[in-house]
Amino acid sequence: MNAIHTCSQETGIYYKGMEVPWSVNRAELPRDNSLFSSCRHSSGPVSSPSLTMSNPWAKGGGWISVLISGLAVQITILLLWMLLRRFPSSTIYDIGSLITGRFLGKVLALAYVGYFLMVGGTVLVRAAGIINKWILPQTPRWALVSLVAAAAIYLGRGNLRTVARYYVLISFLIPFFGLLILYGYSDVDFSYIFPIGEAGWANIAKGATETVTAMYGFELLLFVYPFVEGKSGGKLKAVSLAVWFVTLFYTFVTLTGLIFFSPEGIQYIPEPVLYMLMTFQVGVVDRADQIFLSIWFPNVTASIISYIYAGANGLGYLFHRGNHKKAIFYAALICLVISLIPQTPAHVDRLSKIVDQLTFVFIGGLPVLLLLLAVLLRKKGGKAC
Amino acid sequence: MYRKRKRIQSRYGKKESHSSKQKEVESASSLAENVDYIKESLFQSADLKKRSVHFDGREGMLLYIESLTDDKRLWKEVLQPITRHREGELEEILPAVDIKPERDLTKGVDALVDGNSLLFLEESREFFILGTGAAYKRDIKEPENESVVRGAHDGFVEQLTINLYSIRKRINSPRLKVRFFEIGRIAKTKVAMVYMEDLANPDLIKAVEERVNTITADTLTSAGFLQEFTEDAPLSPFPQHLNTERPDRTVAHVMEGRVALLLEGDPTALIAPVTLFAFYQTPDDYHSRWIVGSFVRAIRLMSFLIAFQLPAFYIATIAFHAAILPIDLIFSIKGSLEQVPFPPLIEALLMELIFELLREAGIRLPSRVGQTIGIVGGLVIGDAIVKAGLVSYTMIIVVAMTAIASFLVPSNEMSASIRILRFPMMIAAATFGYIGISFVLMIIFIHLIKIHSFGTPYLAPVAPLRIRDMKDTFLRFPIWILRNRPHDPHPKRMEQESISREWNRRDP
Amino acid sequence: MLRKWVCWLMIASVFLLPGCWDQDLLKDARLVYAKGYDRSPDGKVIQTLVIRRVTPGEEPKPLNTVHSAVGSTVRDASESNLLKIDNLRFYKFQVELLGESLAKKDLFSYMDVIYRDPEAPLTAKFAVVDGKASDILQQKKVSEKLIGEYLVKLIESGEEQSTFPQETVQSIRPKMLDPGRDFVLPDIKQKGKEVVIKGAAMFHGHRMTGTLDPDQSILFTLLSGEPGKSARFSKKVNPGKVTNPSNYITVSADGRKVKRKMKVNVRRNGEVEVDLEVNLPVTVMEYAQDRLDEEKQVKRLNKTLSKILTEEADEVIGKMKKARCDGLGVGRQLIAYHPEVWKEKKWSRDYPKVRFHPKVKVEIVGSGILN
Known part of the structure; x- marks a missing residue:
């Protein structure tokens, strides 16, 4: 607690700490592990594998693309970690102004807020799209989106610790996903995997660039890093563990879809997991996809919440002297508005494309630039709390 | 919170200073003056009796409130010895009663309304408070709403001393500490705080003490008052103290490092801090074998989910997602629905309403008439409402299941909270289907994560996750595996058992 | 304070204002139990639906009604059926019959509507009919059994005895799309008042190209x-x-x-x-x-x-x-x-x-x- 507390005071996160100090969970590593894994997991075994599979290059090698992109994510995380390690008590919002000065730093912080909210809005619109497509075709998007926003505001008004606890709770659902998907193995043909690398390795690598952006979530490291207790090496280990857990999970899902539908069959199926579940009879439940979606909903909400929360903290940092409770309302509202803008699936795709490109800038480009600057200017943040 | 407290302090001053501020009235040397003062203080109440005595050659007056005093004791232990001896040291003459000399008349009045009698003597500034209070005791019976199959069959009663006796008798250790508070600005109620000195966390004790001390109500009539004044999240539907009328349950919690609050005039103990799972544990779990105990507890936790989700799930299924029903089931459900004129939500609300009416009526009626209610509810409504085509058979099954599940909760408070929660759940299910259920569940769990009971996360040990404490959460592991106390009240010492089965290991 | 109220208003409006957009009461649904497709001589699709109803009351009794309609595509035929029957729901159909005339054309184009519908039961059974599917379905009952159940039982027992492989609507899709693999479906026909197994229908690509006798089809399932x-x-x-x-x-x-x-x-x-x-x-x-x-x-x-x-x-x-x-x-x-x-x-x-x-x-x- 003390560590988190002092940390948060430095970074300007304001705890209205009614919590009695002795009630703090000191087992920090497993917590942030699940925090990261849920962040990244939740953006979806539904939407993400679809991206890898529908891309025309990788064909039967979609699952290899996932593995490659896992590796790419690992490398990116290493870079982010090198930057964050230099400023052990600062979020990306502070780091900007520490390196580039007050004004530029504020601009940078604003940009990151915009980016986080944009990603949140995109995930939101895609989640609403999937729900509309699969179970609630008539329900207007604004209604679904406000459900998520309401949950985000409610959870986001608490401190980061409650958010993390929510992720812990949510991660109890992950085994259910795995089990449901395992049902698919009653009717699969492993020969669909072969020949490995049919599409050519160049194409598989190309497919991996699409997959990387599907693995959103790890960028939250930029925001969450200083709040997590522990040594920097331990943090890296925890995040890497989470990355590989998620990568392997994705690979498993992608592979299952592939051998269930055949490489040709999967091309026209944007949500293979749901499609597969539609054919299962689990106990007395005839249609597992509807059950799956209702388990998936809190998960995807969790990932949206983390973006809104990150954005709200930035807003709080910029406008409310560090009070994110006021900002969370506006952050959720902005996210909601972003998610209501695109009107057709084509618009949604365009928004996703833009966000994908932004991801490369904000997660790949800018942090590396900052890292270089920090190394050149020999800037370093205060010692960790 | 802090702001509010400051305001209170500025208005009344600190609690301690508040009582000391009460004017001290020195007793006069004149007997008549003192007696008049006392009479006026009680506003000439008719049940204030006085009796003149002679002692040490002086005129004296014995004052007592008739309704609060034990007549026989007063006669046998006070009046008789005084009239026989007529002089001497009072303490020697009256060996059987508690004697306290006092000069402050206001304290005298307070003692009087507590059931004591006052002895004034002419030409003396000192008067005596004699402990002659009457005690009408109820039998120690097993609490009806918390009965167990095996184990202790005693319960708390309305008298604090007896309740404390029940606890002390079970924990005969010098480390058991009892502290008293007198709460109430006008009518004072005695509140006892019981904990183990070497187990309970000092921060917890401080927190409880502070919250109890800041209560500035005129009176505390029941434990419910105390509960609402000291809760962390008073707007939450979930209770944050465990209410129990069972001494054994109280003792078990005290031995885990929690604090129990007992109130004069109320047979319940409030235990804090507690987690959600404490409401699903009963002493029975530990009386039966651990496999049975685990099984029963697992069923009980399942009832937690059934009790507020089943009607919602049913509504969502037949109004949104009928496709998930298997082919053989779908037609039998459809057949029973065919005649019902209402949408499922209205149908469910109607049934729930009838059920709640019956339940409430059943509580208020004497038990003999209560049976009639059962017949009316079970036969007339259950059967006729379907024949009239107002409600489907399946809905009756669902509502009945829900009712049974909600009564499975060992705590009455929690059971009521859960029954309330199913209404928003049903509305959400009727609006968004499964997604609605998912949403409300999400909100409920976020709420559970956010609230604390005296600083302990309410959903511990699930969130924050602590796998070691899971041994006594969803299942009950054998007692010799429960080496450590649960972590959530942050006891000073964790170990509660170490080598009880050592003999087994040594045996070849 | 204002923010708080806006929040509450938002939540309240979501739940209370319009509500129930997607409500689809089971009570009102007309559930299709079995359907059949034939090809009319002029190339149109004839859709025959068996709708299972339940008589209301304490002991519900099942009833069948059969409806037919013509359209230029499968969905078009359903639309014309919808003109006759309200609240038609396909989410629980158990078996789909294909007239031979239709099975010999491009099957995939007739299946598209099923694969596109998020409500379609992909575990339904398939059978090819030697003759017209509508003739079989119009019977309504075969030896005291409702036609839909009878067909499901017939196909299931055929699968158990290895007369044909176990295929569902979903499981033939990858085989239809895979250039290196074809599939075989049950083949049934009407014989007097009964419906009997005729063997198996072989497909190549999207078309039916031949049949196997029951003895041969057993051997086929063994070989496969x-x-x-x-x-x-x-x-x-x-x-x-x-x-x-x-x-x-x-x-x-x-x-x-x-x-x-x-x-x-x-x-x-x-x-x-x-x-x-x-x-x-x-x-x-x-x-x-x-x-x-x-x-x-x-x-x-x-x-x-x-x-x-x-x-x-x-x-x-x-x-x-x-x-x-x-x-x-x-x-x-x-x-x-x-x-x-x-x-x-x-x-x-x-x-x-x-x-x-x-x-x-x-x-x-x-x-x-x-x-």
Whole structure:
């Protein structure tokens, strides 16, 4: 607690700490592990594998693309970690102004807020799209989106610790996903995997660039890093563990879809997991996809919440002297508005494309630039709390 | 919170200073003056009796409130010895009663309304408070709403001393500490705080003490008052103290490092801090074998989910997602629905309403008439409402299941909270289907994560996750595996058992 | 404060204002139990729906109503059915019949509507009808059983006895799209007032291209390695009169114990050879001559049965080649393990050129409670 507390005071996160100090969970590593894994997991075994599979290059090698992109994510995380390690008590919002000065730093912080909210809005619109497509075709998007926003505001008004606890709770659902998907193995043909690398390795690598952006979530490291207790090496280990857990999970899902539908069959199926579940009879439940979606909903909400929360903290940092409770309302509202803008699936795709490109800038480009600057200017943040 | 407290302090001053501020009235040397003062203080109440005595050659007056005093004791232990001896040291003459000399008349009045009698003597500034209070005791019976199959069959009663006796008798250790508070600005109620000195966390004790001390109500009539004044999240539907009328349950919690609050005039103990799972544990779990105990507890936790989700799930299924029903089931459900004129939500609300009416009526009626209610509810409504085509058979099954599940909760408070929660759940299910259920569940769990009971996360040990404490959460592991106390009240010492089965290991 | 109120207002409005956009009451739904498609002579689709209703009351009784409508596509036909029946719901149909006239056209284009619908039950059964699907469905009842249930039971028992492989709406989709694999569906026909199994219908690509008799289709499921619970044969094993039952033996194989090995070899000249070996442990169910305790006799029967079945397997494969139905997935094996060879082949032309070497090995392992 003390560590988190002092940390948060430095970074300007304001705890209205009614919590009695002795009630703090000191087992920090497993917590942030699940925090990261849920962040990244939740953006979806539904939407993400679809991206890898529908891309025309990788064909039967979609699952290899996932593995490659896992590796790419690992490398990116290493870079982010090198930057964050230099400023052990600062979020990306502070780091900007520490390196580039007050004004530029504020601009940078604003940009990151915009980016986080944009990603949140995109995930939101895609989640609403999937729900509309699969179970609630008539329900207007604004209604679904406000459900998520309401949950985000409610959870986001608490401190980061409650958010993390929510992720812990949510991660109890992950085994259910795995089990449901395992049902698919009653009717699969492993020969669909072969020949490995049919599409050519160049194409598989190309497919991996699409997959990387599907693995959103790890960028939250930029925001969450200083709040997590522990040594920097331990943090890296925890995040890497989470990355590989998620990568392997994705690979498993992608592979299952592939051998269930055949490489040709999967091309026209944007949500293979749901499609597969539609054919299962689990106990007395005839249609597992509807059950799956209702388990998936809190998960995807969790990932949206983390973006809104990150954005709200930035807003709080910029406008409310560090009070994110006021900002969370506006952050959720902005996210909601972003998610209501695109009107057709084509618009949604365009928004996703833009966000994908932004991801490369904000997660790949800018942090590396900052890292270089920090190394050149020999800037370093205060010692960790 | 802090702001509010400051305001209170500025208005009344600190609690301690508040009582000391009460004017001290020195007793006069004149007997008549003192007696008049006392009479006026009680506003000439008719049940204030006085009796003149002679002692040490002086005129004296014995004052007592008739309704609060034990007549026989007063006669046998006070009046008789005084009239026989007529002089001497009072303490020697009256060996059987508690004697306290006092000069402050206001304290005298307070003692009087507590059931004591006052002895004034002419030409003396000192008067005596004699402990002659009457005690009408109820039998120690097993609490009806918390009965167990095996184990202790005693319960708390309305008298604090007896309740404390029940606890002390079970924990005969010098480390058991009892502290008293007198709460109430006008009518004072005695509140006892019981904990183990070497187990309970000092921060917890401080927190409880502070919250109890800041209560500035005129009176505390029941434990419910105390509960609402000291809760962390008073707007939450979930209770944050465990209410129990069972001494054994109280003792078990005290031995885990929690604090129990007992109130004069109320047979319940409030235990804090507690987690959600404490409401699903009963002493029975530990009386039966651990496999049975685990099984029963697992069923009980399942009832937690059934009790507020089943009607919602049913509504969502037949109004949104009928496709998930298997082919053989779908037609039998459809057949029973065919005649019902209402949408499922209205149908469910109607049934729930009838059920709640019956339940409430059943509580208020004497038990003999209560049976009639059962017949009316079970036969007339259950059967006729379907024949009239107002409600489907399946809905009756669902509502009945829900009712049974909600009564499975060992705590009455929690059971009521859960029954309330199913209404928003049903509305959400009727609006968004499964997604609605998912949403409300999400909100409920976020709420559970956010609230604390005296600083302990309410959903511990699930969130924050602590796998070691899971041994006594969803299942009950054998007692010799429960080496450590649960972590959530942050006891000073964790170990509660170490080598009880050592003999087994040594045996070849 | 204002923010708080806006929040509450938002939540309240979501739940209370319009509400229930997607409500679709089970009570009002007209559930389709079975459907059939035929092709009219002028190329239109005839959709026949069996709707299962329940009489309201304490003891609900099932009822069937059958409706037909014509349209230029499947969905179009449903639309015209919707004009007659309100609240038509397809989410629980159990079986779909395809008239032969339609199955011989492009099946995939008729299936598209199912694969596109998030409510479609993808586990429904499929059958091809020799004749018109509507004729069968119009019967409403077959020997006191409602037609829908009857058809489901018929197909399920056929699957159990390995008369045809277990296929559902979903499971044929990858096979339809996979160039290296074809599928086989149940084939039924009307016979008087009854509906009987006629065998199996072979498909190539998206079209039906041939049929197999029940005996042959059992052999096909064995060769493809996907038998049902059991597989039974009656074969004439003794010389003598055809009319004498004691010249015949009936054996049954346990589907789980059947072992199949398929090996696809590619010769240097690009020729494809397939070694198929089926091990069939069987139990004798009927053999009037009954001298099964003699080892010699058992060996003779093993040999004769193996020979007969191997010959029949040859016949089945011949028929499949003729229909160009690659039901065994030889092409898939080529794609997976010999991709270079596959690239040079044009499968619908080259498949009949594949040389198969089927070998069925029968072994009697049991003889009931007699010896």
